[in-house]
Amino acid sequence: MDLDNLLNKNQKEAATYLDSHLRIIAGAGSGKTRVVTYRIAYLIDEIGVDPRKILAITFTNKAANEMKERVSNLLGPHALGSLICTIHSLCVRILRQHINVINYPSNFMIMDEEDQKALIKKIYNNLDIDAKTISIKSMIASISNYKMANVSPERALELAGQFQGEIKKAKVYKEYLDYQENHFMLDFDDLLLKAVYIFENYPDVLEKWQHRFQYIHVDEFQDVGNIEYRLVKLMAKKAITCVVGDPDQTIYSFRVLM
Template structure:
């Protein structure tokens, strides 16, 4: 039996050894899911001879992604460095950067975080003679997001505005 799986419990071993078709692993916090996943990645690379660059593992936080990557490298060394272990957001960003030209957009775009978005709003508040105290940046950004998700242009938002607040939000969107 491989050293990679000898230290795992029965359920973890079964999950690591399952290499054909999908597999759902449902378990509570602290039950060893990350341990199983990192051992599975290492097993696929070292025992099954899967190309590390063909393995993708995604998680929600940078901390978890870094921990998984470190664990895989601890288990199998440099072979684990090319496995794609990242957050959902960083994986999606990588795909966008690699493929965005197909959509006709430049690849040198930026993704704005909350702080960047609020900084962009500051001069707009001034231009429209509004205050962030009476119309919070959170509300403005939520409404802009809704407009975009509904495919509403700034002009349409202004046309559809019924109240002064709606008009101000539409102007901030513009």
């Protein structure tokens, strides 16, 4: 693999630098994902790293599939074993193996947005709430905000004060959580939250995943929120981590993993 002809000078330097954690900052269209692809290929083909010791996290299935295809085209069967996936897919892998520690079955159900909408419609009917007064879309957003802020239904009701709309939202939130727990259902926020909870409270599980990967890559790092950041930081303690992104596109602060 002739990187001198495949990458420019800066791209090659980023793809082959392995001495410590690396943050690659570059604008749109500058070949950031290309660098990550060749970096993975370089680790496997030139350095001899076991593909199973390499993780690459993306934020869309499309990006993950494109990166997998690129690495496969470069290395063929040698690429098999490296884990290239979305952060939610990674969490599913973690939870399928370890969610039993918090008394959930490994065959838990994953809710997509349509499942959420259907459940909220059902709760609205039970509570006699008109979707014209609180849209289902805004209710989904409120539930996500409650969860990410670690606000319980009881606390949400306290915070609602005398505002009837907020009181209704808190009641829907409680019904939503109760239904999830009774049916062992997790939405996309739960995948992140429960994976982080297990890592932070069950050190033996965390240690297993920290030893699993030698090199971790995070594409589009500017899109990482607080919970994703916590997950990656926990996993990266024993791995060399490469994050790639464009701070001009970020909606969060652009941080370096330490």
